[in-house]
Amino acid sequence: MVVRYNPHGMSIYDSDQRKIEQARRKLRSDAKKDGYTPSKRALYLAGWVMIFSSVPPAVLPTDTIAALYRVRWQVELVIKRMKSLLDIDKLRAREGSALAELYLHGKLLYTWVLEKRARQRCGEDWNRLDQSRRATPWRIWKLLRQELAVAIDGVSHWDLSRWQDCLHVLQERPQRRKLQTLPNQANGLSNI
Template sequence: MLSGVFGLEQVVESGSLSFVVIDGSTIQEPGATETTYRLHIAIDLINLRLRQVEVSTDKVGESLDHYALASGDVVLIDRGYNQPKSLVPFIDRGGDIVLRYNAHSMNLYEDDGQGGMMKIDWEKRLQSLGKQTGAIPVYLCHDKKRIACTLHAVPLPAGKAAQARRKAKLRAQNKGRMAREKTLVLSEWVLILTSVPVELLDTKTAAALYRVRWQVELVIKRMKSLLAIDQLRARKDSALAELYLHGKLLYAAVTEKIAQRCFARALTKLDGPRELTPWRLYKTIAEDIKSGLNACFPRQKRFDRDYLRAVTERPRKRSLQCLPEPITELIQQCRILEVSRV
């Protein structure tokens, strides 16, 4: 049903050029300190609409395999998607990637001059660039397939590079080890891997395009702030948890559809000047939906006990604060003597 609401069938069947931003988010059950459910979210980068949202357990990681992608899709993805087993088949089907490359989790290769592939040593390669940007031809390999790509290397400004090195050292220190030189070198660079030919997407444009990926973070923030999708009040694997999550996603889809239908002219796209962000608009629509639902389904007195049980505080180590026992006894005595106004 949600696929139909999002219009996913029409998107996949179109086969035309489309920029898609993909990311994930986590949800915790009450009292949990680790991930309970994971949301896999894809948005259309031009009009900032939800294209697809999938719910999985914490056992399912981030991967392009969760999404219905088609030929002509250009996906913007972060470090969590450095997975050749999902990237190579997608590119082979006619898609393209713009990926924040993580040299620690995925190898890239170059021609060794003898018809074979040689793994690239990024510590040496980046040091050879000095502090200059570079577009490096590479191969992304999986099984017996190899895909020609470009690695765009952009050095961080001196101040940010020093800050990145400090953070890398601190992360290693917290794990009880020394930061490797390779890690420190890589921390000073933004590495963007893309299958789009360098003639169409140069280094400067690739870096600028990847920065726009931030829009999916804003979509996730809206879903959490306006729709409270992350405030799960049910236990993992329960029917109530499934109902809650999918109900919230339907809520998000309906909110977006109303915005598109009623304020299409006001919702500017990213391919032109923008004067409005969806935040206040979506907030107003979400409040209107709440009011409408409350009017259609007023609270019934026969459910008061269940309602109070649902909103009761969960068990906690520290009890809710009360008056000291001697004071309550004094009040009780005053009530008996009818000299109390409490």
């Protein structure tokens, strides 16, 4: 329920009773961990949500703004999925370098390919937010990631007669330091 809207863009909502009790339980639990008791005022305010918006109610009703605020969590879940399944937050390059930018663009392109393939497999409407949904994309993305890994690596098309050429290409580039090897005296020992 919307309690009030003011021209400065602040709307205050109270949650349903189940969510209010859930928020209060979390507040009590967190307070207990930190060694204090929450005040009556804090427990009362735990049931309210404040949203600031520059959109006037004539353009979007405040109930719609509240619904959009709740949906914004889906965007955060997409980012979390990209971090978890694709390691998009772990770039193998220095921050701010051209390589980091290229690496990030490659991961974003890979994400786009995954999403496009998911829509091909599951249908265009399979994960739309403007209709009821039956599943989340986590398992679909995991499965498609495995499928794409095989396609990208091309394992099914490897020519095993060229394996020595592959090993040559995969060698370290010349460096000043030598790669570590066993000392000559240890070469004869069988338990190393």
